[in-house]
Amino acid sequence: MNAEVHSSGDAPVPVDDRGLAFGDGVFETILVRDGQPLLWESHLARLHAGLQRLGIPAPEPDALTVLPAQAGHGLAILKLMITRGSGGRGYQVPEDVQPRLRWRIMPFAPRSERWQDGIAVRSCAWRLARQPALAGLKHLNRLDNVLARREWTDPAIAEGLLRDGEGVLIEATAMNLAWFDRDARRWLTPRLEQCGVAGTLREVLLEEGQLTEVEAGPAALEQAEAACVFNSVQGVWPLERWLEGVRSDTAVLRCHWRLRDPAVQKPLRDLQAAAHARLGYPRM
Amino acid sequence: MNAEVHSSGDAPVPVDDRGLAFGDGVFETILVRDGQPLLWESHLARLHAGLQRLGIPAPEPDALTVLPAQAGHGLAILKLMITRGSGGRGYQVPEDVQPRLRWRIMPFAPRSERWQDGIAVRSCAWRLARQPALAGLKHLNRLDNVLARREWTDPAIAEGLLRDGEGVLIEATAMNLAWFDRDARRWLTPRLEQCGVAGTLREVLLEEGQLTEVEAGPAALEQAEAACVFNSVQGVWPLERWLEGVRSDTAVLRCHWRLRDPAVQKPLRDLQAAAHARLGYPRM
Structure with missing residues (x-):
């Protein structure tokens, strides 16, 4: 109707x-x-x-x-x-x-420097509530995202990684998350059956077979060869650093991806190219 | 500030x-x-x-x-x-x-006939999301309440009982919940550490020692001598029937409290009187 x-x-x-x-x-x-x-x-x-x-x-x-x-x-x-x-x-x-x-x-102008240079992310203390009946949807109840984003103001930290109430890694505050698995040689992204927003870029990358959904173990991201956050507005931002803290100059470095290393570059730029082709953004 | x-x-x-x-x-x-x-x-x-x-x-x-x-x-x-x-x-x-x-x-005019006659409630299928960081607050993210309330339209069913994602009984869609425990001889109400709205009438009844917070076991309400839902606007509505279904004429009767039985009347009318004294509503 x-x-x-x-x-x-x-x-x-x-x-x-x-x-x-x-x-x-x-x-x-x-x-x-x-x-x-x-x-x-x-x-x-x-x-x-x-x-x-x-x-x-x-x-x-x-x-x-x-x-x-x-x-x-x-x-x-x-x-x-x-x-x-x-x-x-x-x-x-x-x-x-x-x-x-x-x-x-x-x-609108995308943050195109981030396509090339990647970004620093931090871990949010805020946990996403599990609500399978609303998971994936872009409804107007977004206090989880607002309050997670409110944890830091340092502009050198571009995004925050969010876990759910059980500690499972789900997404970033306004972007989806993916990482390239060393062993599977595939890009993986968290399942969104309990919470999180199913981004439209994520949907088309899943349909194209560029991404595979998984339940993220606690160490999945740290062990990944490459990682990124992405959405249908900004495109794909490679993760360059994962920090623990609210200020980039005092935070503890948890993970560092060497974006110029060919082993990191190759999968990252391939996924980015596939995503950017859907958005009319350039290949890096 | x-x-x-x-x-x-x-x-x-x-x-x-x-x-x-x-x-x-x-x-x-x-x-x-x-x-x-x-x-x-x-x-x-x-x-x-x-x-x-x-x-x-x-x-x-x-x-x-x-x-x-x-x-x-x-x-x-x-x-x-x-x-x-x-x-x-x-x-x-x-x-x-x-x-x-x-x-x-x-x-505003309260539903005063419900003070005396009590109401029928049903069980909602909708589960409240657990979010301890927001539990108790009356914030504007209320899709859980809206979608739970949307499960039925029969006006003969006045309220719906809500459980959380773990199945723990929490509240009604717009009211708090209490029951008189047969053994403890006290009015009990669910703890709201994971979800739910901490109603102001609930707060003052807790402060007065009229209510005690507990984690509700699955059978707590059925075994209770008396039960009610309440808020600071409508006062106290005794539970008369607990139904399973969306229409009062076809629902299965899960529980029936005989409101004219003195064993039910006494604790109910005492709690109601204490609550109504705070709201300027009559004793029944």
């Missing part, structure tokens, strides 16, 4: 909107080049999976397909959000749900 | 508000009688605990204390919400947080 949604771009939202009150909705953040969305089908698929799981009627397809073209020339981010709208009694949803669509287009 | 908050009652919220984008904020729902808030100190304490945990500066006390009086004569609900405001880069919070306060006052 498709719903007629209330949409008016970036208009303010009534204070009784259930997205605001309860995080009752989903969102997508889409890279758009010259008005053409990248990985559009994957974004739509995840959006619809989220709406279905939450029981929010999906908007008419046209309500979404017209949006990317409005970004005009150059690189931009289209952020769109669909909430369950207003109404209901407390947590109870209204009988006649009128979803609310909001969207914004923002100019 | 107290922050100057952006407040304008129930004005719409910008689409980049972090409460909307990520559920990055907290709320309270307060019973107000003739302009006087009930359990005000407990509501403020939980609000501040939530703000501190999330790292959102608290508003000047005056910004909140002036609100209940605006409800005027009669019974009303004051709902107030504080978000981290706008700004930041994705999940990353802005350096200079400008919290946003919104509030609404709605006329």
Whole structure:
């Protein structure tokens, strides 16, 4: 069933909107080049999976397909959000749900120096809550991500690695995670059956056979020949250093990947090339 | 540190508000009688605990204390919400947080027939995610409650009982839970160290020694002489029937408490009287 949604771009939202009150909705953040969305089908698929799981009627397809073209020339981010709208009694949803669509287009430039040089990551103390019924979805309940990201401010640390309540490595705060296994000679990425966001770039790399899902053992990443974080907006950032601490100048070095070493370079640049081909980003 | 908050009652919220984008904020729902808030100190304490945990500066006390009086004569609900405001880069919070306060006052009439007659509850299939770092707080990430409440629509079923991911009984979708233990001769309520909302009425009943926190075994509720759900808005609803199903006319009866039996009446009406004294509601 498709719903007629209330949409008016970036208009303010009534204070009784259930997205605001309860995080009752989903969102997508889409890279758009010259008005053409990248990985559009994957974004739509995840959006619809989220709406279905939450029981929010999906908007008419046209309500979404017209949006990317409005970004005009150059690189931009289209952020769109669909909430369950207003109404209901407390947590109870209204009988006649009128979803609310909001969207914004923002100019965008990727952190391209990180494609080449890689990044430093740290371990977050925050643990992701296990909730298999919502795992993988990009819903509006994102306090885990916000509070994990709040652990550090040093700009020299680009991302934080997140474990779940059982200590299993899952993702980074805003990116998925992969590592090249020394023995299997494959890129591995954590299963997201308990928590985490199933990124659209992760989805297409899984479909292409570039990635294999695993349950990450505690030492998987340290023993890996190469590792990276990635998403559909920034592309692939190789991991150069894994730190323990909140400041790069005082943190303990846990792991160091020598990005110029051919054994590290080769798998990394191959995965990056495959990913960047899907986003229109260059091979490094 | 107290922050100057952006407040304008129930004005719409910008689409980049972090409460909307990520559920990055907290709320309270307060019973107000003739302009006087009930359990005000407990509501403020939980609000501040939530703000501190999330790292959102608290508003000047005056910004909140002036609100209940605006409800005027009669019974009303004051709902107030504080978000981290706008700004930041994705999940990353802005350096200079400008919290946003919104509030609404709605006329209110409690479901007083339920005080006397009790209610039917059902078991929710939905499981609460364990997240000890946020347990007890009334933050804006409430998909667990919304999706649990969405399991049934039959108005003859007043509440749903929620277990966590390990199967431990925690609360109802919008109320806390207690039962009178046959052997201990005490009212018990689940510990909320892993998940659940620590209701303000629950807090004051714990402080008064009316309730004792326990980890609920699987059969605790069934073996109880009496049971109830309660919150600071509706007061205490005795449990009359515990059903398994989504419709009261086809559900399997799991438990039946004979509310006219003196052994059930006595502890129930005593707890209810203690709770209702705090809310200005009558003894039954």
